[in-house]
Amino acid sequence: MSAVLLGWAVLMAQFLLAAATGCVAVRLLRGPRAQDRVLALDTLYLIAAMLLLVFGIRTGSPHYFEAALLIALLGFVSTAALAKFLMRGEVIE
Amino acid sequence: MKRILPHPLLALVLLIAWLLLVGSISPGAVLLGCLLAIGGALALASLAPPRLRLRRLALLPGLLRDVLVEVVRSNNAVARIILQPAAKTVRHSGFVRIPLDMRAPYGLAALACILTATPGTVWVDYDAADGTMLLHVLDLSDEAEWVRIVKERWERRLMEIFE
Amino acid sequence: MTYATELPAWAALLISLLLLLGSGLAFIGAIGLLRLKNFYERVHAPTLGATLGMGCVLMASMLFFTLLQSRLVIHELLIAALVVVTTPVTLMLLTRAALYRDRIEGNDTVPPPPTGKHQ
Numbered sequence: 525m526s527a528v529l530l531g532w533a534v535l536m537a538q539f540l541l542a543a544a545t546g547c548v549a550v551r552l553l554r555g556p557r558a559q560d561r562v563l564a565l566d567t568l569y570l571i572a573a574m575l576l577l578v579f580g581i582r583t584g585s586p587h588y589f590e591a592a593l594l595i596a597l598l599g600f601v602s603t604a605a606l607a608k609f610l611m612r613g614e615v616i617e
Numbered sequence: 618m619k620r621i622l623p624h625p626l627l628a629l630v631l632l633i634a635w636l637l638l639v640g641s642i643s644p645g646a647v648l649l650g651c652l653l654a655i656g657g658a659l660a661l662a663s664l665a666p667p668r669l670r671l672r673r674l675a676l677l678p679g680l681l682r683d684v685l686v687e688v689v690r691s692n693n694a695v696a697r698i699i700l701q702p703a704a705k706t707v708r709h710s711g712f713v714r715i716p717l718d719m720r721a722p723y724g725l726a727a728l729a730c731i732l733t734a735t736p737g738t739v740w741v742d743y744d745a746a747d748g749t750m751l752l753h754v755l756d757l758s759d760e761a762e763w764v765r766i767v768k769e770r771w772e773r774r775l776m777e778i779f780e
Numbered sequence: 781m782t783y784a785t786e787l788p789a790w791a792a793l794l795i796s797l798l799l800l801l802g803s804g805l806a807f808i809g810a811i812g813l814l815r816l817k818n819f820y821e822r823v824h825a826p827t828l829g830a831t832l833g834m835g836c837v838l839m840a841s842m843l844f845f846t847l848l849q850s851r852l853v854i855h856e857l858l859i860a861a862l863v864v865v866t867t868p869v870t871l872m873l874l875t876r877a878a879l880y881r882d883r884i885e886g887n888d889t890v891p892p893p894p895t896g897k898h899q
Contacts, residue, residue: 526792533796537803537837543804544810544829549820551813559819559878566870567813567826571806573859574834576800577841586845586853593859600866607873611880637855640833692805692832695824696834701811712891734826739820741875751891753875755824769879 534582541575562606569599624664626669628654669723676778683770687735695736698756711757712741715764716749719772724779728771738763791847795840801838816879817877818889823871830867835860 548571552564573592580588622628635650636642673679698708719725729740732752742751752764787795805828812825838856845853882890 526787526789530792533799537799540807541805544807547810561891574837577837581844596862603870607877610877637858696808696816730868733871739823739875753820
């Protein structure tokens with residue numbers, strides 16, 4: 525009983541996160557400006573970390589946790605670097 | 618004490634993070650964690666950050682609880698805004714400039730984190746020269762109301778803790 | 781998912797609810813990213829998934845592994861701490877970069893820089 529319930533919940537959560545990835549990907553491709561794309565990329569990192577945690581629950585293996593931690597860390601570093609680039613990269617000084 | 622371990626709070630946080638990551642409290646893990654914590658504290662000391670002074674720590678749990686409640690409440694509000702049909706939107710968003718009395722750097726950082734972590738408000742800029750900050754609000758109906766919320770609900774209490 | 785048969789029913793229900801709430805919030809945030817009109821409004825959307833959404837999924841994970849391995853598994857707190865500290869910083873950096881670019885281009889929908897900076 526509880527296995528069936530949890531199985532459906534995990535499937536549904538994966539579906540919702542996949543749909544969220546789709547929405548974010550549309551924003552990433554459409555822009556219109558560079559800051560919109562960077563924001564979409566940051567959201568994509570976050571959703572990927574959540575998706576890995578859900579995968580961990582689905583397989584019952586604790587190893588996905590480390591991947592989620594790494595993705596959360598990389599998301600921060602890359603977004604900070606890109607934001608810095610937006611400030612300084614295209615400006616004629 | 619300060620000479621041996623310059624930043625005891627950071628060292629403690631590093632030790633806890635290490636133990637969580639390893640997932641055990643065996644003597645070996647604790648020893649390695651202590652080495653890491655001391656190394657991290659010494660490394661931070663060489664960067665010479667401004668000192669963190671916490672007064673009135675007793676106010677911290679109440680503040681954390683209020684932040685949590687506010688996060689849940691504004692999650693609900695922003696979800697409603699996103700899902701409402703486009704035809705009947707009378708909402709408008711905008712920037713508010715809010716004068717702050719707080720000057721403690723860690724207090725300002727905490728205020729920025731609280732405001733940005735609650736959906737619906739984003740801390741944009743702080744001007745150290747005249748002590749004002751720029752806030753972007755998703756559902757801006759009354760600017761004076763937001764100035765009051767920020768000052769009464771968060772700034773006053775953070776000043777009691779950090780200044 | 782044969783291993784999950786060992787879970788008590790209340791835990792399965794609670795974990796399911798937390799998972800659905802968390803991923804649902806992330807989905808609503810993604811819709812907001814798509815629907816809202818300009819960049820400064822869109823900045824607010826991912827916060828939904830980053831705060832309560834991530835929190836719910838992390839709580840579900842903690843509860844699940846604690847019951848499954850019958851020992852306290854709380855290393856998800858590390859991700860929670862990381863997200864709590866980093867999300868405001870990235871959003872602030874990004875908003876400031878966007879504001880800076882809009883000001884450079886003379887876009888008059890954004891507020892002018894404060895007078896104190898230019899003296």
